[in-house]
Amino acid sequence: MKLRALPRWFKRRIGYARLLCLALLIGFAALRLADPAPVEEVRVRTFDFFQRLDPRKKTARPVTIVDIDDKSLEKIGQWPWPRTRIADLITELTRLGALVIAFDAVFPEPDRLNPSDAADTFRNLDEDTRAKLRALPSNDEVFAEAIRKSRVVLGESGAAEELAALDKTLPVTGLAMLGEEPQRFMFQFPGLLRNTKVLEHAAAGRGLFTIKPERDGIVRRVPMIMLAQGQTMPSLSFEILRVAAGSGTILIKSEKAGIKSLGIKGFQLPTDGSGQLWVHYARQDPSLYVPVINVLQKTVAPEMIAGKLVLIGTSAVGLNDIKTTPVSENMPGVEIHAQILESALTGAVISQPIYGIAVEFATALLFGLLVIAFAPLFGPITLVALGGAFATALIGTSAFFYIQHRLLIDFTYPLMSTTAIYLTLIFSSFVREQQQRKQIRGAFAQYMSPVLVEQLAQSPEKLVLGGEEREMTIMFSDMRGFTSISETYKNDPQGLTALMNRFLTPLTNAILARKGFIDKYMGDAIMAFWNAPLDDKDHELNACEAALDMLEHVDELNQAREQEAKDEGRPFIPLNVGVGLNTGICVVGNMGSDLKFNYSVFGDSVNLASRLEGQSKEYGFPIIVGSRTALAVKDKFAILELDFIMVKGKKEPEVIYAIAGREDIAQSGRFQRLRNLTIEMLSCYRTRDWDGALAAIARGRKTDEARSLELLYNLYEARIRGYLENPPPEDWNGAFALLTK
Structure with missing residues (x-):
């Protein structure tokens, strides 16, 4: 090759x-x-x-949660409770046969209700009473004594910042390691919050109850072994297993990829490389919970405690220990420890x-x-x-x-x-x-409008003759006095071309900005339409807005041209535009021959729009619209009825209107007077009250609005003079037949 x-x-x-x-x-x-x-x-x-x-199915119930719930808080008082009350709780649970008791809480400070503190702070006590209070054992000592008589695991917490230096005399859980150094794989907490010294020495075990949710706030994995302020600590749940098994140490197995498992006597728990356990959740289980107050009042069923691993924690919302898990959005943190113990003891763990x-x-x-x-x-x-x-x-x-x-x-x-x-x-x-479509655009762009070329590029099957019937709004616009303006440029054809481009560009932009489609340019005239090829439910409104925008653009252009003429010392001839709008059913589509197409529109409604544009100079208003257009936008614009005409070539007469401005103009007093004068004049005219019509015209000419209606008054005055000499037939309906197209 x-x-x-x-x-x-x-x-x-x-x-x-x-x-x-x-x-x-x-x-x-x-x-x-x-x-x-x-x-x-x-x-x-x-x-x-x-x-x-497929959540975990419960096959055994080795755990009970003694719950610091809202009911218990209401009966006993706000947390933390006196340590003597908690000692009573430990004593009762031990009497009922609890296998291990663990706290999902930490007691880092001495009890604020110790008798010696009361002796120093209570007022109006005699010295004998103060001496008796100081002689009593502290609440912490009472609590510690209850702990010594049972198998209790105290909870500790990882902290976000380093705390006071660790007391090296406090007991720690024994650890044995097999394989790689595991500490570098563990989760680390900068600080470690431990219990008071007297409690730590009394406990059978101690473990971290801190549960760290993942990035999205869901608790999926819980570390079984962690570093906290440099101290290697087991989790609360695994420490409970160690104490229950009577094991002196925890064996950590590691390899180059990370921690593999944690073991105690006769038991091994697989973890991920960071020492975390994927928690195999069961559905939330209210039957695990026993309120603290029921234990203290000795109303709890003994089988709920005897031989069980007992976790003391809270479900009270106010104590802020509610977590989100894959199976629940409001699981108390203490139940997560219970779920770990259940899955570990029943062999229902999951792993990667x-x-x-x-x-x-x-x-x-x-x-x-x-x-x-x-x-x-x-x-x-x-x-x-x-x-x-x-x-x-x-x-x-x-x-x-x-x-x-x-x-x-x-x-x-x-x-x-x-x-x-x-x-x-x-x-x-x-x-x-897309490359193929680009080739189509390149081949047909010089023959078709950009919109049609794009349609053809997206759907080449549309390259056929034919059309569809749609309700559309049609616009014709034309420059007034183009002949006289062009005569001033008879020796400067480039100047005339530049002027036309300068005139047509803002008008085109106004149409396109209002969702219109430019059908064609005819010298100084533009034909456009709305509601094709794309649907436009507000086509009448958009067309009228575009017409008013066009007038504003022409005013801006005239201001600029007037200043230019003044600066250059030449006469200024203003540009004016007439616009005709009509709404109706039209045929729109690809019109032309087998060799060349154009996306265009035709129909009676199109012809009427063209006639209306031609009449704008006769009535003295630059925007004239048909009745369907006017009725569709009558609440949005200043609409003024002008005439009832019969267009050449049509059998049905048409009421035509002028658009004098937007809604603000319609609400003005000036326009209201203008409309009332016109209504009065037209009413008299159509009922053959010639004298009344002439009188209305005379009154109108005396008002401030006379200039706006001058051409309209002249038109009707001439008609009335003609009818006075040659009255219309008896069946005359008020329509006036236009003699020209």
Whole structure:
């Protein structure tokens, strides 16, 4: 094969799109290895879905939550309670046979209600009473004594900042390590908040109850071993397991990839590389909870406590220990510890296998290569069907591993990778189609309007003769006095062309800005329409707005030209424009021959719009509209009825109107007087009250508004003089027949 032919062969047989897809396949593999937060979030939300779909089924109830609930707070008082009251709680739970008692709370300061403090702060006490109070044991000592007589695990908290130096004399849980140094993989808290010294020495164990939600606020994984202010600490739940098992130490197994598991005598719990446990959630279970007040009042059923791991925590909203989990939006933090204990003791834990990422890579590679190789060969329906089958297989396999083996296998990475490759191939196909459309635009742009060319590029099948009936609003506009203006440019044709462009450009912009379509330019005239080719439910309103905008643009142009004429010392001739608007059913579409088309419109409504534009100079108003247009916009503009005319070539007469301004003009007193004078004059005219009509005209000429109606008055006065000499026939309906088109 010749070297010069290699690019053509490559493009034909392989294609640059496939090469790009291979690069994407490699890029997604690198992205999965890096595992940034957004990628991880997609994956864990998929695992959330599995937990909601198939939550853990409870096969045993080894845990009871003694709840500091709203009922108990109401009976006992606000938290924290006196340590003597908590000591009573420990004593009663121990009497009922609790296996281990653990606190999802920390007691970092001495009790504020200690007797010695009362002796120093209470007023009006005699010295004998103060001495008796000081002789009593502190509440903390009473609490510690209750702890010594039971198996109690105290809760501790990780803090966001370093606290006072740790007391090295306080007891800590023994740790043994197998494999790599695990501390570098652990979650770290800058500070550690511990209990008072007397309580720490009395407890059988101590663990961190701190639960750190993930980026989206959901608790999915809970660290089982952590670093807090440099101290390696077990979690509260795993410390409960250690104390319950009577084990002296915790064995941490690690490898180069991270922490593998935590073990105690006869038990091992798998974790992820950071020492976290994926919590296998069951539905929220109110039956786990026993109010503290029921225990203190000795009304709790003994079987709820005997032989159970007892967690003391709170569900009270005011104590702010409510978490969001994959199965619940308002689970108390203490129940998350209970769920960990339940799943660990019943063997119902979930985990991500070490080989999981290898399965993900293999799946992404296999399906990615299949799509690259075969997707361009299939039609869209086949591709959609195969894509659906592929997605179903991935999701089904992942769900199978979760439901049957409690393994978390991610399907989102191979699905995203393959979908990105598929979309890239689709996009490359789209680019090729766009290139074809560009060729069509280049071939037909010089023959057709831009809008039609774009329609043709998007849908070439529209390149046929024919049209459709639509209700449309048609506009004709024309420059007044063009002949006299052009005579001043008879020796300067370029100047006349520049003036016309300067005149037509703002008018065109006004039409286009109001959703109009320019049909054609006819010298100094413009034909435009609304509601085609695109639908416009407000076509009458937009057309009238465009007409008023055109007048404003012409005024601005005249001001600029007048200043230019003054500066150059030449006479100034103002430009004026007349506009006719009419609404009705028209035929619109591709009009022309087999060789050349034009998107245009025709019909009686078009003809009437043209006639109305021609009459604007006769009535003295620059914008004249037909009755359907006027009725559609009568609440938005200053509408003035002008005449009832019979257009040449039509059998039905038409009421015509002038648009004198927008709504602000319509509400003005001047326009109201103008309209009342016109209504009075027309009423007399159409009832053959010639004297009344002439009298109304005479009164009108004496008002401030006379100048606005001068041409209209002259027109009607001339008609009335004619009718006085030659009265109209008996069946005359008030219509006036226009003699010219």
